[in-house]
Amino acid sequence: MRRLWLALLFIAAWAAPPCAFAQETALKALGRLEGWRENALVGYGVVVGLSGSGDSPRSAVTRQALANVYGRLGAVVSEEDINSRNAAVVVVMAALPASANVGDRISVTVSSTGDARSLAGGVLLMTPLLGPDGQPYALAQGSLVAGGDSFSSQLNLNQRNYPTTARIEGGATIERPVNSHLVGADGRLGFLLFEPSFTTSSRIAEAINAHFGRPLASAVNADEVRIAFDPTSGELAPFVATLENLRIEPDRLQRVVINERSGTVVAGGDVMISSVVVSQGDIRVTITSEQTASHPGFLYGFASELRSLVITNTALEVDRGGDDIVVRFPSSSVADLVQGLSRAGVDTRRIISILQAVRAAGALHADIIVQ
Template sequence: MAIGLPPSSWCADAEVRLKDLGRFLGWRDNMLVGYGIVTGLAGSGDSSRHQATRQALANVLSNFDAAVGPEQLQSRNVAAVMVSGTLPPSAHVGDKLDINVTSIGDARSLSGGTLIMTPLRGPDREVYALAQGPVSVGGFRYDANGNLQQKNHPTVGLVPAGATVERQVVSPLTLQDGQIVFLLKDADASTADRVAARINETFGTGIASLRDAQSVAIRAQGGAAGLAAFVARVERLMVMPDWAARVVISERTGTVVAGGNVRIGAIAISHGDLRISVTTEYSASQPGLITVAGPQVRSLVIGNSELKVAESPKTVAATFPNTTVGDLVQSLARLQVSTRDIISILQAIKAAGALYADIMVQ
């Protein structure tokens, strides 16, 4: 079934906020990672074969003046894990972060465990956050006497607000020449030119200039104190992006997604359906007059084949002038053409050179 709006209601020229089209250079998230242990597991942790877990637990106990060697630790209530999180560019000291916890040993489940204080480091090996807290696992695993029941992945968990920022990241937006750079998510020279034109129209001629198909250089105003306010005003500007002509087809689900402005040349379509099937039925012929079976007496298997040819009465023959993909799909839907047949028709139109867009098959 095709669902759509009449062409007159399409928002092909809808304006979008500038902050939804891209980001400013230097304004980015930062990846954090750490190595720690989860305790309190009900016998579902790492086995004694995992030397790294026993060594990590011995190191933790040594911080509390407990002289215990790794060879003395045989508990399965502990699991070695990797802890990861994302530090936003606007994070301040004391802010809370969500973190992910994943097992790196042979633990069966992290359900019910608690992450012991783990430092989270950035690519520069500096500690930016400390993580600790109960692990929330959206699954389970129970096994006994050879029986196993498992749901989802019990060796992966989440600690909501489990990390505290200990070091702030400085994300400078202004370059050495006093400019800030806006980067588009999708490189497009037409959209970048419209962004520069809208900024110059709002703040004055010469404020913004096009650097390439993805970036626009903007001369910052207001000094260091007013930079945040100036960036906020730029983000709120409305710009009409230039959409690329593209048709996305999902053959798994039979879905067709296309922009309302994707054009199709004048075409004629003739689409029919012919189905051929061969059905074979097997039956066994058992001798009924022979009472004593011998090595030369056996059943006879007989196969009867039937050939069936069925042609669908819904043969479509239609001519379309210069139109759009949306009009074509709606017209074919009114003719009761299935979605998968519409996909085949669009692929054939592209091969014929009448579809002025790129087809992406998923």
């Protein structure tokens, strides 16, 4: 525990809290306008051209889908006549932008829903992509690019990544225009914050009113600011562009993020710790077992059924840590604490336990988020 002693002495020397400098950022980095969002699209299609790695012939869904494809193309084929592993039934997914015109192209993700082994080398047939309202908004078609492969021979399998999911960059064409309605029925725009904060929403409203010289904005809640739009002042696009580029000083959220799996600790440089006493000690218990055998050799000639006796001797040692310490240090920051412990060689998981204990004691003025 000498390392912890040195670390806390190092922190005591650095007791002065760091100065936090305000940093302004563009309004568009703090949230989004209400109504400006992507929409999910999904479709059901067939991938062909697979080299024996598609769905097995026992898949009734695949046979029915292929029969429907042949029927739309004018060929009459029954499901019983389809016996091939060169096709697979897939689900196609895409994200429809908030604003799109007919002819724009978007990327799609294709995933197998049957027992296909790989989609590598396949081609997606024309698939309509439906929105939440059940209406088609795009058509997807093209050659798949899989991020993996799978090869098998006589029960030997060699697979890299997941070849049952593939991408088609720019593989879907928008067939219906999409326009977002930013102005509500009350003639106002809603700005929604990514991180709710009454301080930030109030600062946004004040900055907008100061820039335009009149009370256009008001903070409705911690995560919403309502902004009035006057059609007589000009077009909507320049008005929104002006709003997006306003410089705002956001509120600093006091958080310490801990990832126990990777042993990562992330905290702002201005997250403070009040005066606190830290006491940490280790109790190490060591158990040593030694087995010995007793051989009754002098009785072997008289009793042939006798066997050796195994005796286990156990030694218990307890190390209570002679270098354990109790140290009081003045107000400091989490950054200084973590930096000092790291320089002293304290492992990350022990730093995490110290931070959690300090937070439970009420000396760490921040939320701890454990991932």
